[in-house]
Amino acid sequence: MARMKFLCDSDRCxxxxxxxxxxxxxxxxxxxxxxxxxxxLNDGKPGERSISMACMHCTDAPCAAVCPVNCxxxxxxxxxxxDKDLCIGCGYCFYACPFGAPQxxxxxxxxxxxxxxxxxxxxxxxxxxxxxxxYIQYGANRLAEGKLPICAEMCSTxxxxxxxxxxxxxxxxxxxxxxxxxxxxxxxxxxxxxxMPA
Amino acid sequence: MxxxxxxxxxxxxxxxxxxxxxxxxxxxxxxxLSASELEFRAALKGERISGRVSIPDQQAANLIQPxxxxxxxxxxxxxxxxxxxxxxxxxGLLALFFLVRGRIRIAGGWSGxxxxxxxxxxxxNHWMVATSFLILGLTGLNLTFGRHLLLPVIGPVAFTALxxxxxxxxxxxxxxxxxxxxxxxxxxxxxxxxxxADLAWLKQAGGLMGHGHPGAGRFNAGQKxxxxxxxxxxxxxxxxxxxxxxxxxVTDIGGQQLAYIVHGVLAALMFAxxxxxxxxxxxxxxxxxxxxxxxxxxxxxxxxxxxRWVEAQVTKxxxxxxxxxxxxxxxx
Ligand code: HEM
Ligand code: SF4
Ligand code: SF4
Numbered sequence: 001m002a003r004m005k006f007l008c009d010s011d012r013c014x015x016x017x018x019x020x021x022x023x024x025x026x027x028x029x030x031x032x033x034x035x036x037x038x039x040x041l042n043d044g045k046p047g048e049r050s051i052s053m054a055c056m057h058c059t060d061a062p063c064a065a066v067c068p069v070n071c072x073x074x075x076x077x078x079x080x081x082x083d084k085d086l087c088i089g090c091g092y093c094f095y096a097c098p099f100g101a102p103q104x105x106x107x108x109x110x111x112x113x114x115x116x117x118x119x120x121x122x123x124x125x126x127x128x129x130x131x132x133x134x135y136i137q138y139g140a141n142r143l144a145e146g147k148l149p150i151c152a153e154m155c156s157t158x159x160x161x162x163x164x165x166x167x168x169x170x171x172x173x174x175x176x177x178x179x180x181x182x183x184x185x186x187x188x189x190x191x192x193x194x195x196m197p198a
Numbered sequence: 199m200x201x202x203x204x205x206x207x208x209x210x211x212x213x214x215x216x217x218x219x220x221x222x223x224x225x226x227x228x229x230x231l232s233a234s235e236l237e238f239r240a241a242l243k244g245e246r247i248s249g250r251v252s253i254p255d256q257q258a259a260n261l262i263q264p265x266x267x268x269x270x271x272x273x274x275x276x277x278x279x280x281x282x283x284x285x286x287x288x289x290g291l292l293a294l295f296f297l298v299r300g301r302i303r304i305a306g307g308w309s310g311x312x313x314x315x316x317x318x319x320x321x322x323n324h325w326m327v328a329t330s331f332l333i334l335g336l337t338g339l340n341l342t343f344g345r346h347l348l349l350p351v352i353g354p355v356a357f358t359a360l361x362x363x364x365x366x367x368x369x370x371x372x373x374x375x376x377x378x379x380x381x382x383x384x385x386x387x388x389x390x391x392x393x394x395a396d397l398a399w400l401k402q403a404g405g406l407m408g409h410g411h412p413g414a415g416r417f418n419a420g421q422k423x424x425x426x427x428x429x430x431x432x433x434x435x436x437x438x439x440x441x442x443x444x445x446x447x448v449t450d451i452g453g454q455q456l457a458y459i460v461h462g463v464l465a466a467l468m469f470a471x472x473x474x475x476x477x478x479x480x481x482x483x484x485x486x487x488x489x490x491x492x493x494x495x496x497x498x499x500x501x502x503x504x505x506r507w508v509e510a511q512v513t514k515x516x517x518x519x520x521x522x523x524x525x526x527x528x529x530x
Contacts (some may be wrong), residue, residue, distance in 0.1 A: 010233070017252065034258060037255075038251065038252070039250070039258070039261040040251070040252055040477075041248075041261065042249070042475070043246070051261060053261055055510050062266055062270045065270055065274055066269075066273050066274060067345075068340075068342075068345055069349070069354070069357060070354070083354075085355075086354055086358045087358075088365055089365075091445055092341075095269050095451070096267075096270040096273065099261070099262060099263075100257060100258060100451075113445070128480075183232050183233050184232040184233035184235075185233060186233040186261070187233070187237070187261075188233070189233075189238060189448040190237050190241070190262055190264065190267075195234050
C-alpha cells in the first residue's frame with residue numbers, strides 16, 4: 001500500500017493560493033474554515049518563501065493520540081481521518097497538532113466549538129465512499145475514485161506534490177539535482193520523523 | 199567628462215559579463231537553513247515557525263508549532279500520572295486510615311443537645327460548590343481517563359454521548375462553582391484567618407493519630423487548609439478554565455496550552471485533596487456530617503473539636519438571654 005504524503009517545494013510556490021481555493025471549492029468547506037493555507041516566511045525580505053500547508057497525515061499522529069473520544073483512524077494509505085459523529089469539538093487535537101491543521105466551526109454558547117474539520121487528503125470519512133452523507137460531512141472522496149488530492153492537481157507550478165511518499169520524494173530529489181538547490185521538504189521532519197536533505 | 203567616459207567604457211566591458219552571471223544564489227546558498235534544520239532548531243527551542251497568511255485567521259500563520267508535541271506528552275503521560283497517583287493514592291491512604299483508625303467516635307457520646315453551626319445560606323452555598331465541583335471533577339477526569347477506562351466498556355457511541363454531555367456540564371457548572379467560591383470567601387474568610395493555635399493543632403496532627411483533641415476555634419487548622427485550598431486553588435482552576443472555555447480570546451496557542459496544564463494539574467490535585475475532606479466529613483467522623491446536613495451539631499462533638507468556638511457561642515447565647523446591662527428582677 002502507498003504511504004500518502006504532501007510535499008511543498010517552496011522554491012516553486014508562488015503563493016497564488018490556487019490550492020486553497022481548489023480545496024474550498026471541491027469540498028464546499030464552510031466559511032471561516034481553511035483546510036489548507038499558504039504561509040509566507042520572511043515576507044518582503046531576502047529569502048522569502050511560501051509554503052502551502054494542510055494536515056500532513058502524520059506518522060503516529062499527535063491528534064489521534066490526545067483525542068479524548070478516540071475518534072481518529074488511519075487508512076491503509078496512511079491517511080489520518082476522524083469520525084465527526086464521535087468528535088465532541090473539545091479542541092485538544094488543535095493543541096497537539098504541530099501544523100495547526102484542525103479547525104472548528106464556531107457554534108452557540110461561549111467559545112463552544114462544533115465538530116472538528118481538517119484536510120482529509122480528499123479521502124472522505126468513515127461513511128460509505130462517495131455518498132451524499134460522506135460529502136456533506138467530509139467533502140469529496142477523490143481517493144476512492146482513483147484520483148489524488150485536488151490541491152496538488154491544481155497547483156500551477158507543481159510546487160505542491162501529493163502521492164506516495166517515496167514517489168514524490170524522488171520527484172523532488174530529481175528537481176533539486178537538476179536545478180542545484182532546494183530547501184527541503186517542509187514538515188517532514190516533524191510529521192514523519194524523516195530527514196529530507198535538500 | 200573623462201570620468202563619465204571611463205564609466206561608460208567600464209560598463210560596456212562589463213555588459214557581456216553581467217549577462218552571463220548565473221541567477222541569484224538560491225535560498226539555501228544564502229546562509230539560510232533548510233526546512234529540516236529549521237524545524238529541528240525550532241523544536242529544540244520550543245519556538246514556532248510562523249509567517250504571514252492572506253486569510254483572516256491569523257492563527258493559520260503558524261506554519262509549525264513544535265510545542266504541540268510537548269503538550270501531547272503532558273496530556274497523555276504527565277497529567278495521567280499525576281492525576282492517577284493523586285486520586286488513587288489518596289483513595290488508598292484513606293482506606294488504610296479507615297482500617298487503622300476506624301470511624302472517629304464522639305468520645306463523650308451523643309449529648310442529645312445540639313447547637314447551630316451553619317446557617318441555611320452557608321449550607322446551600324457549600325452544596326452548590328460541592329456538587330458542581332464533583333461533577334466538574336468527574337467530567338474532567340473523564341477527558342483524561344475515559345478513553346482508556348470507559349470507552350472500551352460502553353462503546354464509542356455511548357461514550358461520545360456521555361463525554362459530550364459531560365463537556366456541556368463542565369462548561370455550565372463552571373459558573374455556579376465560581377459564584378460559590380466567591381460567596382464562600384465572603385462568608386468564611388474571617389473565621390479562617392490563621393492563628394497561633396493552628397500550629398499546636400498541626401503539631402498534634404489534629405488528634406487524628408492520638409486520642410487528645412487540640413483546641414480550635416470555629417475552624418481548625420485542617421479545615422482552614424481545605425478552605426484556602428478551595429478558594430485559591432478553585433480560583434486558579436476557574437481562571438484557567440475560563441481561558442479554556444473562550445479559546446484564543448485572551449491568549450495564543452502557547453497560552454492555551456499553558457492554561458490547560460495549570461488547569462489539569464491543579465484540578466487533579468484538588469480533586470484528590472477533596473476526597474480526604476469528603477471522607478472526614480462523612481464516614482470518617484461521627485457527628486461531622488450534621489454540620490452541613492441539618493446545620494445542627496451535637497454539643498459533645500462541638501466541644502471536642504471546636505472548644506473555643508463552643509465557648510464563644512455559649513457566651514453569646516447567654517448574653518442574648520440575659521443582656522449584660524439587664525438587672526435581676528426586683529433588683530431595683
Ligand atoms: C470553575 C471553572 C472551571 C472551568 C471554566 C473549567 C473549564 C474547563 C475546560 C474548558 C476544559 C477543557 C475541556 C473541555 O472543553 O471540555 C477543562 C478540562 C478539565 N477540567 Fe475544568 N473547569 C473548571 C473547573 C474544574 C474543576 C473544579 C475541576 C476539578 C475538580 C476541573 C477539572 C478538569 C479536568 C480534570 C480537565 C481535563 C483534563 C484532561 O483533559 O485530561 N475543572 N475545564
Ligand atoms: S497534521 Fe495535525 S491533524 Fe494532521 S495528522 Fe498530523 S497532528 Fe493530526
Ligand atoms: S476536537 Fe474532536 S477530534 Fe479533536 S480531539 Fe476533540 S473530540 Fe477528538
